[in-house]
Amino acid sequence: MNLFLDFVASPYFNKNQRLLDFAHYLSSFHPLFPEESLALASIPSNILPPDKRNKKELSYLKSHLNKLLKTFIGQLHYQDSTNIQELDVIQGLMKMGSDDYVPMLKAFKTKLDQINKPGNDELWMQYTTSNILRGQLSGKPADVEVILQESINRLDEYYLINKLSYGIEIQNRQQVIQFAPSFQNDLMDQIEKHLSEKEEMGPRLSLYYQLYLCFKYPDEEKHFYKLVRLLPEHQLKIERTECRGIYLATINICLRKMRIDYNTYATICLGLYEEGIRTKILFERGLLTEWTYRNAVKIGLRLERYKWTTDFIHTYNPFLAVASQKNALYSNLAEVAFSQKEFDQTFEHLHKIKINHFRYHLSTKILLIKTFYETENIDSCLSALGAFTVYLSRLKGVSLAVKKNCQHFCQLLHQILMQSSDKKREKTKLKIQQQTPLAEREWLLDVFSREHPRF
Template identity: 25%
Template structure:
């Protein structure tokens, strides 16, 4: 304990922790240095910290703790305490609104403890072996489907092939036994079918319908993962050319926001915030976006609120073609975040173009190019913005009446691998052809 208190007391940002000699001087003043003693003390402290961390995680799961308590009473042959604990456990389990895979696994554990107790105390009593098997089957089916959906989603992004093992037999069994009404099975079954048969929209609609109906049957983190699976599906379908999925994605975000499903520890991710605003603006839902900015900005982490609110409010004013207001918001804000700063510069670029402020635009393009070249930490975004600057300069230099030149530039924009605001550039170019 003394070593732990010493480490906590001396822990400071940028300052090294005490070395072994300093530890001995602090813990055992006047005693000679003993390396083995210090290492033993440090090892003992580490083991206790690890046990404490494990203890914290274990006790977050109330069912697990009570199930292990029941097991302990059974092993010690304390029938009254066992039955009281198991009865309370059953009541809590049956009263829970959750019906996810872990719920059925918990049911299996309860039935197993009941069986192990009954089998050793009342040999002539009918045993609950069927109930054990049923709960185990449901837990396995639900877990297998859940894991398969996660693997499929990952596979689509990272181009990795997974072996799904018994999944075909699992799907056949679920269909034969009519288990689709169970949320833990039905939601993931339709999710799997949507992911593997993307062009058959009936599966996505069934997935979405069950998700809306049963999202309360899953823990918050799992509900969030399910909504993100659905949202990512919509993004993929939209990128493949199915424009209607943009509205589907927006609807999913709105529903999840209304139910507070997208919050993590009470906070909304600034990336989710940005995505929602983008969708609303593209779909022309300007009043809704204004309400969203008013009501949800407070859910961002404090350090991100002011900059993200002013930038997205500027985007809203830009889409409403109130360029003076958008410009004022951009010029009054300080965007310390590198990518947000670049996004603000890009919006400013578009405003200068729309308002024919070409001198200001030329100056901005040069400063933006220098800014991007200086910042080595932006990774792949570097090419996006440098290509934007390069192609924007070409657009400004291409005469409006020169159809051939503008068509050539349109082809270059379309074929450039990485470029920010590609659609906007093509739109502005097309107006001059």
């Protein structure tokens, strides 16, 4: 807030004193900013004098200050991008005709060449720098040729990685949505052929190419296994945020393959989670998210690796945000207890969870309903099922898929427990097998087989 006030006070960006006074007035309400702070009667007369105290004038003030805020956010981002600033200074000096830019350009190029894990931004700056330098060198032909080759190599790598990245996204969307007739990514066949004949590739290009092959040829297992082999080989050579995206894409491929051969691909998937979390590649802003944590736990339980899962829960709980640690600990321990049929412990852990996010409400209620059923407390099970159904019908601000996932669970469990005719039971079994999305499909099938063993 103080930085923003300094920004608004700068005459380079703002010469309107009323806007500065308005910003100072609003800052006094930081961080809550109640609605009444913008009531016309509350705003001081030096900001809105009597002859201008109307909604239109207030709207102008808000609009202009909002524009300044956006410019301020852009400036903050620019200040963090020191390499971009340096390149802009060099290009500015070059356009002004100053010779000072040449030694600066050479020093900047040396600095860029020393970056261990260049991403897209660094690649583009390396290309831009080499390209500018190429046009300015008047030395030996051999030196010019070296720079020329560098420019070509940097441009090729930048182009190929981005083309592959778009290709991966298109293939992914076609598989998930199964509707993408308007997408065009020309030259991909030629790029694929070119890369297939390449003897050596850098870490980023190698991983993006392998990911692309996995998405384009999902039934060819060799591409996936090569990707899984390349990841640990190259993961430390790539900037962590980008590597996290590649890990998550690989995990998503694994999740799809788990539908065909669960044990094989669940084991690989758990290995990816384990390595990604151990190296902190799957961390966000230095922390493990509670949902990545939970996903690893779920797979561990499905593989019946109970000791590993319990140890994992306790080992990595301190790496979660402090506010999330307690709920994540008890909700996941409740899942372990339920999987081992220790239902008293399940109830005990569930009782310690404080609902602070709708996802916890959903997962906790489903586990509670399942535990009531497993302990043969059918009345409590039906009562909790009814209350959960009402809660879901009133739930706002969540995706339809998340909501339907739970609603279908409630509907089908109720049908399993309450339907009496054989014809309806047959329909229910078919729905459990085919309904999408559906939470706890395997458990519902198990309950159905116990309730109606003849089917």
